[in-house]
Amino acid sequence: MVEPLLEARGLGVRLGMRRRFLRKDDKGFPILSNINFALQPGEILALVGESGSGKTTLGRAIAGLTQIQAGSLLFQGRPIVDPSNIASTRTRDRAWYPRWRACRRDIQMIFQDPLSSLNPRRSIGQSLDVPLRNFGAATTVDELLDQVGLASEFKGLYPHRISGGQRQRVGIARALAGAPKLIIADEVVSGLDVSNQARILRLLLDLRDQRGLSVLFITHDLAVVRSLADRVLVMQRGKICEDGTVRRVFESPSHSYTKKLLRAAPSPEYDPDWLADTVKGPFAMEIENATVFVTGANRGIGARFVEALLLRGAAKVYAAARDVAALPDDPRVVKIALDITDAEAVAKAATEASDVTLLINNAGFNSNTGALKNPSMEDARREMEVNYFGTLSMIRAFAPVLKANGGGAIVNMLSILSRVALPMMGTLCASKAASLSMTQAVRAELKAQGTKVFAIMPGAVDTDMSKDFPPPKLDPADVVRAALNGLETGDEDDIYPGDMAQGLRAGLEHDPKEVEAELASYLP
Amino acid sequence: MSLLQVDSLSLGLRGTPVLREVNLIIEASEIAGVVGESGAGKSMLGKAILGVLPRDVTVTAGAIRLNGTDLLALHPRARRAFLKRDMALIPQDPLSALNPCRTISAQLAEVLPKGTADAKMEVIRWLDAVRIPSATKVAKSFPHVLSGGMRQRALIAAAFASRPKLVIADEPTTALDVTVQKDVLHLIRELQRETGVGLMFVTHDLCVVAKICHSVTVMHGGRVIEQAACTDLINRPAHAYSQALLAATPRPDHAGQGLEPVPTALIERMIAEAGDG
Ligand SMILES: NC(=O)c1ccc[n+]([C@@H]2O[C@H](COP(=O)([O-])OP(=O)(O)OC[C@H]3O[C@@H](n4cnc5c(N)ncnc54)[C@H](OP(=O)(O)O)[C@@H]3O)[C@@H](O)[C@H]2O)c1
Numbered sequence A: 001m002v003e004p005l006l007e008a009r010g011l012g013v014r015l016g017m018r019r020r021f022l023r024k025d026d027k028g029f030p031i032l033s034n035i036n037f038a039l040q041p042g043e044i045l046a047l048v049g050e051s052g053s054g055k056t057t058l059g060r061a062i063a064g065l066t067q068i069q070a071g072s073l074l075f076q077g078r079p080i081v082d083p084s085n086i087a088s089t090r091t092r093d094r095a096w097y098p099r100w101r102a103c104r105r106d107i108q109m110i111f112q113d114p115l116s117s118l119n120p121r122r123s124i125g126q127s128l129d130v131p132l133r134n135f136g137a138a139t140t141v142d143e144l145l146d147q148v149g150l151a152s153e154f155k156g157l158y159p160h161r162i163s164g165g166q167r168q169r170v171g172i173a174r175a176l177a178g179a180p181k182l183i184i185a186d187e188v189v190s191g192l193d194v195s196n197q198a199r200i201l202r203l204l205l206d207l208r209d210q211r212g213l214s215v216l217f218i219t220h221d222l223a224v225v226r227s228l229a230d231r232v233l234v235m236q237r238g239k240i241c242e243d244g245t246v247r248r249v250f251e252s253p254s255h256s257y258t259k260k261l262l263r264a265a266p267s268p269e270y271d272p273d274w275l276a277d278t279v280k281g282p283f284a285m286e287i288e289n290a291t292v293f294v295t296g297a298n299r300g301i302g303a304r305f306v307e308a309l310l311l312r313g314a315a316k317v318y319a320a321a322r323d324v325a326a327l328p329d330d331p332r333v334v335k336i337a338l339d340i341t342d343a344e345a346v347a348k349a350a351t352e353a354s355d356v357t358l359l360i361n362n363a364g365f366n367s368n369t370g371a372l373k374n375p376s377m378e379d380a381r382r383e384m385e386v387n388y389f390g391t392l393s394m395i396r397a398f399a400p401v402l403k404a405n406g407g408g409a410i411v412n413m414l415s416i417l418s419r420v421a422l423p424m425m426g427t428l429c430a431s432k433a434a435s436l437s438m439t440q441a442v443r444a445e446l447k448a449q450g451t452k453v454f455a456i457m458p459g460a461v462d463t464d465m466s467k468d469f470p471p472p473k474l475d476p477a478d479v480v481r482a483a484l485n486g487l488e489t490g491d492e493d494d495i496y497p498g499d500m501a502q503g504l505r506a507g508l509e510h511d512p513k514e515v516e517a518e519l520a521s522y523l524p
Numbered sequence B: 001m002s003l004l005q006v007d008s009l010s011l012g013l014r015g016t017p018v019l020r021e022v023n024l025i026i027e028a029s030e031i032a033g034v035v036g037e038s039g040a041g042k043s044m045l046g047k048a049i050l051g052v053l054p055r056d057v058t059v060t061a062g063a064i065r066l067n068g069t070d071l072l073a074l075h076p077r078a079r080r081a082f083l084k085r086d087m088a089l090i091p092q093d094p095l096s097a098l099n100p101c102r103t104i105s106a107q108l109a110e111v112l113p114k115g116t117a118d119a120k121m122e123v124i125r126w127l128d129a130v131r132i133p134s135a136t137k138v139a140k141s142f143p144h145v146l147s148g149g150m151r152q153r154a155l156i157a158a159a160f161a162s163r164p165k166l167v168i169a170d171e172p173t174t175a176l177d178v179t180v181q182k183d184v185l186h187l188i189r190e191l192q193r194e195t196g197v198g199l200m201f202v203t204h205d206l207c208v209v210a211k212i213c214h215s216v217t218v219m220h221g222g223r224v225i226e227q228a229a230c231t232d233l234i235n236r237p238a239h240a241y242s243q244a245l246l247a248a249t250p251r252p253d254h255a256g257q258g259l260e261p262v263p264t265a266l267i268e269r270m271i272a273e274a275g276d277g
């Protein structure tokens, strides 16, 4: 067997993970974890996945532009990064650093729009001359231009004077200056028309055929992958979910995400029905015409649930609260007085609302204290009483109702704190973790009767409950929207609204201990 | 009477022609694709219709009628009023189209029809409609914090929110992921069906055209090369250039296509036949 040109073993990258879970706002968490793949000499390997899945981060990590924190990266069988020197040293004095510099010549990256990376004051010729001299290459600028199919007249022109397709070729020419073995091409044909795109693809194929160049081709265009690549890696949320030959992956995809991507890639065949053919996920639950029961409906997230359900065409909404005075007047709303810790009242509600198809367990209580700070145990008990026992007793009472009405669904408003412990709300976390565990058990038990059970796990939300919590906080209407959109598309039964929840989720997949250490500093 | 009728429109850039005798008809409730390679004049055609041509590009001949009104004969101020009320653009470059100093909510509220009851709610409803997660938060954000795909979707929302009669969409989904692209295209078509607007859909991508357009205009060098119903253009392209464009389009369902550009010989022949280099 030929030795791979490049091999990644358990590669991991974290960006700004430290101290960012509770502070970060908009940018996603491009975390890569446990990336394994091999790239053979002369192979064109495509990397596909949606934006934010980590494609560019992986490309940058391989090109040495982003720091790698875990695993090893081997180039021609020799480690350029390995775990032993990751933990102990800082970037600058890592033992592998000189070796990486040597590899840099062999690994070059080109970006979507080379206009941003070409100096506007330098002519094309000057821009190409710099790397040639840096690498001490014997090649001339004319030869480089010739390799990418540009006439030598281009030497005298400036970047803004040439077309996007031509600029892209100048970008490739520059990458070729050090005669690299591997080119990482990030979205290099996006936005180009078919002719310019074909010229670039042809050029990459020719470079491969004539010089044995390997290419890691990052794109979101599946049609291009089909024509160009030998093999394809599919990335989802920082992980590789499928790896195979292009033919195998396109003809018999095994991962559900790959299937979803392929269903969304249009072919040039006239078909006006294609757009309407949106295949629902396995957990899809229709909101329109559903009869819904919402607890804690008088304020906060619960009140937003009632509004959104009416807007989305629910047939009837039982809005339950301890104090019914604050519930909205609407012909489709039935007001129910209910304390979920009162077993009799819960049983009565289930008899009264015998037509329910969707139960939303939203009511919750948060004492906002630490496990030891609070002088009394009362709050901790109350949290268990409401968040765990209350929710469980609702489910026990309504499971037969849902069964009688054809299965339906249960939505439990949990929290990202069901999965991580935040010491400043130590006892709340315990109650929410208990509820998650119970949710999973109930999910399994109710499967036979066709009842879907969803866990909604948002980060901090801007309601009374979290009024002292520092921003950024989610808007409660956005939490509801994420939950209901999740039900309607049905891709997953665990739903994580907002960046904080998604960041922590990714962090847990990557390194749970690191997350624990991070949250440990948030003391009561 | 058609919604939009472009008659023999020619544009010039200091003497050199940019568009040459372009004819185009768009009916209400129609999605009319305009395709062609870079520099074909697709965006210029859209700009001419919207009355936002670059300073040095001028109309040298022809007429543009919207519901029978000749836009070129209108006083500039009257034309702007027309434009504001009846037309909307989904631009090729989303960043330049949004004001960096104002929130998305403010920019969307501005285009809502006069007398919209709850503008804030309506803005969020539109953002939600274009599948923007956390619509409430995004509404309060400034454009620079949003990703390209989010901005693009906000602009699609803005275009339809103004309840126009004609929408000109210039590569509206190029920046989007495939799954989002499919959602957004579906949404554009649903919105278009509900509101009955006419849509000019400018794109490089014949795959997208095949799924959403009713009619297609193929352009090259500022000229119309072929105009046909979408099914005919995709299944039986008449002009050699349209055939070449289709052949150069990569496809996800089989390998090997999209690796040859439109042949230079064909382009040279077309230029020679047109008789003006
Ligand atoms: N806010 C956040 O940061 C956040 C984050 C993640 C998850 N969550 C979860 O989201 C859910 C809703 O929270 P929220 O933010 O909307 O909080 P909120 O504004 O404090 O509302 C809590 C709701 O639960 C009701 N409730 C409490 N105990 C009850 C009981 N024994 N019986 C019936 N209803 C009871 C409250 O009713 P009263 O008005 O009668 O007290 C109120 O309607 C909770 O499960 C919470 O844990 C919140």
Ligand SMILES: Nc1ncnc2c1ncn2[C@@H]1O[C@H](COP(=O)(O)OP(=O)(O)OP(=O)(O)O)[C@@H](O)[C@H]1O
Pocket: A193, B013, B018, B036, B037, B038, B039, B040, B041, B042, B043, B044, B045, B054, B056, B057, B092, B204
């Ligand atoms: N601001 C401008 N001023 C003068 N001429 C321009 C300007 N923008 C474009 N042109 C010229 O007008 C012609 C048509 O350009 P247009 O932008 O309409 O092409 P297009 O078909 O939209 O291409 P693309 O697919 O790349 O967007 C080209 O020859 C171009 O060089």
Ligand SMILES: [Mg+2]
Pocket: B042, B043, B044, B092, B170
């Ligand atoms: Mg254009």
